[in-house]
Amino acid sequence: MLHLGSYCTQLDHGVKHRDGTQLSHLVALDGKHAPQLLDWLDRPDRGPARADRALDQPSPTYAAQFRRTLQKDGPWADIATNHVWALVALHPPVNPLTGQLHGQVDAVFAYQKQHDAVTALYRWLIDARDLPTGWALPLLYVVCRDLRKVAEQADQQLLANGHKATRLEDASRLLQKCFSCCLNDRASDMMASRKMGTYYLASLLFKTYFRLNSTALCKNIIRGINAADLPPLTAFPRAHRVAYTYYMAVFAFLREDYPQAERGFVEALGMTHRKMKRNIELILDYLIPLLLVRGVFPSPKLLARSARHETLYEPFVRAVRSGDFAAYERQLEVAQKRLMARGTYLVVERAREGAVRGLLKKAWVLEGKPARMSIERFRSYYNAAQALGLEEDVRLGRVRRDEVERRKKGGEIDGEEMECLLANMIYKGLLKGYISHAHQLVVLSKDKPFPWYPPYRNKGEAFMRERAERETRERQRVVEPAGAAAGAATATAP
Incomplete structure (x- = not known):
């Protein structure tokens, strides 16, 4: 159980010491503090204050405590208040006897509060023109990431209730503002500038646009980065480089620029740590079909990096090697749903030509290699x-x-x-x-x-x-x- 006073103290410590990493942990919707803080709000000895767990309260008691405790010259009270409000909306109280929820998860309400938190931080970054604000980048990363996640949940809730899903599109506009806020920072110390967050926000926007099927908007991001005065890509954290290279390769793949896409996926795979299994699988989802359509067999070492891909693509490789296009078609039917889920079905289907080529070469060899x-x-x-x-x-x-x-x-x-x-x-x-x-x-x-x-x-x-x-x-x-x-x-x- 985390007392609200202790939570305020930790937030104030992070603000005074400009510790963006500590603040990012304290405002993450999936942070370790979340269940402990909610348990404190559920304490039976809080009396009328337990109404803080209701969403219809115009001014919960923790909002006043945040305003009294946290610094007045920043958005910290607003960010903390909206963060706790979003937690309350996403985690209704549970009856300890029956284990049932007292209320429903309200992702739409949580999205609005998370949107308010990101807006408060964005306005502070824009207004603090002469102050170094690069230290707040970890905080910006977390609140923007959670904004996109909650927007997806809110859209699902709206669709389930028969309404139009608009929250993710709305979130993309705020993320675009945050991206521009980082890209256009004029701080003299480049390594302490908000520009160091450009590629993280760009990757987050790519992911959002892909989900919205608005890939044409990615061109605006690319043009902005190419025109900006940024440090070389190698100066940015490896995680940002891998994510940006991967999404650039996916963008090339969607444009059917397969050579450029393959180069991007190979580069991203080379930068990915061997223990990042999920990232490796995401890259191989596209890289192996691109190799097959070019007629290149994925090496056993490459397939061994993911057991799932080895099981899925080994039959395709055997069929191409042996020129057995009928076996290729059988495996294509078996793997159809999985390939369509990743958007690579048409590419793997085109690679069937490799199996046909193998059959024609076998026929030529059996006939004595005639002219x-x-x-x-x-x-x-x-x-x-x-x-x-x-x-x-x-x-x-x-x-x-x-x-x-x-x-x-x-x-x-x-x-x-x-x-x-x-x-x-x-x-x-x-x-x-x-x-x-x-x-x-x-x-x-x-x-x-x-x-x-x-x-x-x-x-x-x-x-x-x-x-x-x-x-x-x-x-x-x-x-x-x-x-x-x-x-x-x-x-x-x-």
Whole structure:
């Protein structure tokens, strides 16, 4: 139990010593002080003061105590009062005998009080132009973070009651003001300036805009940062750099600028501590699909960083390696909900082309690596793989036996569809050569008809030289046709 007087003393100590970290702990909605302070408000010996737990009180008793105890030349009494009011709204009293709540959680009321607390702090930061206020940044981080969280809860409550959800959008406008307050600070000491909070507020706004599906507003944040006189990104805390780099990569991903997105996710992953499992998983949610769509296999070391991603993506990797596009489609159906939840389903679906490319290369190898190969031969291999996939579905119980023939006919492709598929593979650089439509032939390039993809990262000239030599040896290797191999086996049989 935390006595209100002790709470006031701790707040006053943090203000007098400009200890923003201590103040941030004391005004966090999920702080350790919250249940202890609420227990004190529930004390039976408080008498009429227990009405402080009701939301309809225009002036709770703790507001007067905050005004008497805390410094008068700042927003501290208002921040503390609104903070406790928000706690009361989010945590109704509990009957100790039945364990039931006396009242309902009112997230809308809590949001309004949290909004008032952030507004009070923002006005103080704006008015204190000649005073160093960088020490209050930890406090600003916490109240803005809690504002966004409570706004989401308030919107859920409004939707449940049949009202329009507007609180998160309203919160974004106040967060934008706080961002500008940090970005435009003119303090001479840059390291003690509010500018050091720019990237934290930018990341918080990115997260808010993504939730609101207002990604176009992210451009305003980026333009403001690019035009501002900020220290280099390396001068900011690592947590801020990782978050900003991650959200910039997500923004690039949503614009379908996949090369830029991949570079951003790789950079963010390199800066993330190995113990931050949740952050690593959030990065891998996007990075692995981007690697797959580029035709790069995620390394076992990369997949091992998250057991969930290893289970989810290992079947995709095996399917691409073996050229089994039917297995790829099965795993795509299994993982559909999880991929759609992260917004990466379409990217993983596009990566199916890698499995088709693997099948075409297998067909070319089995035919003896000819310089020309008919479209009909490619089509027969494709339809055979489709039929094998249906048999596997029957074995797994996903398809009834009596549906196999019908699905075979519906899944088989004709010559025109196969020619279109091959043309797309050539256009996307997955196959080198050209199609002779008149002769229904694919004329394959003599130099790497199935080129390798660029590596995940630059591994140096020695690696690239060794890989080129290995490919040359592969091209020079003579592959016997399947019929010749069978005849040789028959001739040597006793």
